Amino acid sequence: xxxxxxxxxxxxxxxxxxxxxxxxxxxxxxxxxxxxxxxxxxxxxxxxxxxxxxxxxxxxxxxxxxxxxxxxxxxxxxxxxxxxxxxxxxxxxxxxxxxxxxxxxxxxxxxxxxxxxxxxxxxxxxxxxxxxxxxxxxxxxxxxxxxxxxxxxxxxxxxxxxxxxxxxxxxxxxxxxxxxxxxxxxxxxxxxxxxxxxxxxxxxxxxxxxxxxxxxxxxxxxxxxxxxxxxxxxxxxxxxxxxxxxxxxxxxxxxxxxxxxxxxxxxxxxxxxxxxxxxxxxxxxxxxxxxxxx
Amino acid sequence: xxxxxxxxxxxxxxxxxxxxxxxxxxxxxxxxxxxxxxxxxxxxxxxxxxxxxxxxxxxxxxxxxxxxxxxxxxxxxxxxxxxxxxxxxxxxxxxxxxxxxxxxxxxxxxxxxxxxxxxxxxxxxxxxxxxxxxxxxxxxxxxxxxxxxxxxxxxxxxxxxxxxxxxxxxxxxxxxxxxxxxxxxxxxxxxxxxxxxxxxxxxxxxxxxxxxxxxxxxxxxxxxxxxxxxxxxxxxxxxxxxxxxxxxxxxxxxxxxxxxxxxxx
Numbered sequence: 001x002x003x004x005x006x007x008x009x010x011x012x013x014x015x016x017x018x019x020x021x022x023x024x025x026x027x028x029x030x031x032x033x034x035x036x037x038x039x040x041x042x043x044x045x046x047x048x049x050x051x052x053x054x055x056x057x058x059x060x061x062x063x064x065x066x067x068x069x070x071x072x073x074x075x076x077x078x079x080x081x082x083x084x085x086x087x088x089x090x091x092x093x094x095x096x097x098x099x100x101x102x103x104x105x106x107x108x109x110x111x112x113x114x115x116x117x118x119x120x121x122x123x124x125x126x127x128x129x130x131x132x133x134x135x136x137x138x139x140x141x142x143x144x145x146x147x148x149x150x151x152x153x154x155x156x157x158x159x160x161x162x163x164x165x166x167x168x169x170x171x172x173x174x175x176x177x178x179x180x181x182x183x184x185x186x187x188x189x190x191x192x193x194x195x196x197x198x199x200x201x202x203x204x205x206x207x208x209x210x211x212x213x214x215x216x217x218x219x220x221x222x223x224x225x226x227x228x229x230x231x232x233x234x235x236x237x238x239x240x241x242x243x244x245x246x247x248x249x250x251x252x253x254x255x256x257x258x259x260x261x262x263x264x265x266x267x268x269x270x271x272x273x274x275x276x277x278x279x280x281x282x283x284x285x286x287x288x289x290x291x292x293x294x
Numbered sequence: 295x296x297x298x299x300x301x302x303x304x305x306x307x308x309x310x311x312x313x314x315x316x317x318x319x320x321x322x323x324x325x326x327x328x329x330x331x332x333x334x335x336x337x338x339x340x341x342x343x344x345x346x347x348x349x350x351x352x353x354x355x356x357x358x359x360x361x362x363x364x365x366x367x368x369x370x371x372x373x374x375x376x377x378x379x380x381x382x383x384x385x386x387x388x389x390x391x392x393x394x395x396x397x398x399x400x401x402x403x404x405x406x407x408x409x410x411x412x413x414x415x416x417x418x419x420x421x422x423x424x425x426x427x428x429x430x431x432x433x434x435x436x437x438x439x440x441x442x443x444x445x446x447x448x449x450x451x452x453x454x455x456x457x458x459x460x461x462x463x464x465x466x467x468x469x470x471x472x473x474x475x476x477x478x479x480x481x482x483x484x485x486x487x488x489x490x491x492x493x494x495x496x497x498x499x500x501x502x503x504x505x506x507x508x509x510x511x512x513x514x515x516x517x518x519x520x521x522x523x524x525x526x527x528x529x530x531x532x533x534x535x536x537x538x539x540x541x542x543x544x545x546x547x548x549x550x551x552x553x554x555x556x557x558x559x
């Protein structure tokens with residue numbers, strides 16, 4: 001069964017574009033990545049799924065039911081972690097979490113304490129005394145405490161230190177093993193690559209591609225930044241797999257995809273001052289997609 | 295039920311503050327009565343020398359300041375103003391707070407539909423108002439009995455005093471209806487002050503204009519203390535108008551809020 005089924009979903013805010021004709025499915029038990037730069041429409045899609053906003057046209061189903069019409073019923077089995085978390089300032093963390101739990105017709109107490117323990121969250125502090133990262137932890141606990149079947153994460157890792165990020169990813173993996181489906185929105189490709197089975201790529205409100213993460217990894221782009229000792233002609237980098245080449249005197253940048261040894265042996269023939277190999281940003285990947293389409 | 299209890303908790307401080315304010319106000323005002331009653335003859339004479347327009351604007355033509363009920367009814371408008379601001383604040387804020395405090399993404403993704411949320415919040419607001427009124431009425435009655443020189447018409451006193459409740463109900467409904475039209479309300483107080491004083495100014499103007507149509511516009515004209523004291527009843531037409539507005543405001547609030555896009559943070 002499709003856990004999420006989005007069908008030509010379109011949302012305009014007045015005249016400004018939110019999303020246009022977005023369609024994709026998320027299958028049961030998968031971790032589905034949803035990537036795109038800021039303002040691409042990730043949050044708009046997610047907020048429509050949660051019936052926080054109403055679609056201009058098109059529809060979306062969750063657990064086979066229309067997400068607007070059956071919203072409250074569907075949301076019993078959804079856990080949501082927004083990109084920015086805000087809670088009632090004057091409440092204690094424990095009270096916020098208990099309030100959250102009170103909406104679900106089940107006993108979430110045990111899970112609540114368990115999660116707070118894993119995330120190292122102090123339950124007795126007031127919300128407005130919490131740092132951003134700690135508020136995020138409250139968000140994680142309140143999103144998971146009712147053991148939802150579908151977990152929707154909207155850029156969840158911002159504000160978490162690396163250790164907490166790892167704990168959080170472990171937690172998500174664990175929920176996934178227990179059978180939860182996960183929709184994970186992010187603009188950090190690396191994160192998505194590590195965690196997800198499939199991804200949808202969105203840009204300017206439109207889905208560009210839905211792809212297996214394995215396929216995406218095969219087209220594994222690296223970004224090279226090199227300072228040479230001598231100036232160099234661009235024919236030197238006429239190697240299969242090099243794209244987006246730019247040469248300014250001794251400074252060279254390009255994207256490379258393919259056998260890493262080929263490019264390394266090519267580079268080893270020259271004296272280098274500096275070499276940086278890094279993950280390309282999402283925009284650079286997108287640029288590549290556009291080049292391919294054009 | 296959880297939302298209702300949560301809202302009661304959230305507004306507990308404001309409830310206590312406003313209720314104390316109203317009680318202090320009525321105690322202060324009524325404690326001035328003995329001093330004023332002593333010179334009431336003089337005061338009545340002085341006031342009757344005012345131009346007729348001003349007398350009418352102050353509602354002085356029918357009220358006798360030398361009686362405790364007349365005095366209470368004369369100053370009751372200040373209680374009404376404070377109470378109206380309390381209610382308008384509460385109404386305007388109770389739904390819009392979720393967007394202002396950015397907690398909408400928490401509450402509205404819970405398995406609860408928006409009509410329920412309005413219902414619980416409305417009930418919480420009404421509970422607040424009910425508590426305010428019970429405390430206020432007790433304080434006012436007690437104070438009246440302390441400062442009175444002669445017996446007064448208790449029924450008329452209660453009829454006048456209950457108009458606080460009616461006006462507050464009106465402003466709760468009006469406040470909620472106003473709030474659902476805004477995408478985001480940053481501060482509530484300017485809106486409630488503008489609404490309450492706007493209606494009050496229309497009311498004052500109409501004291502001299504006596505335009506029947508205009509009197510339906512402002513809730514302050516619905517329950518005229520002078521009319522209530524002399525007739526010991528409410529004007530049924532205005533009661534119907536008040537109920538009508540309350541109903542319309544409430545229906546509009548439900549209609550719009552359940553179809554509204556919740557803005558992202």
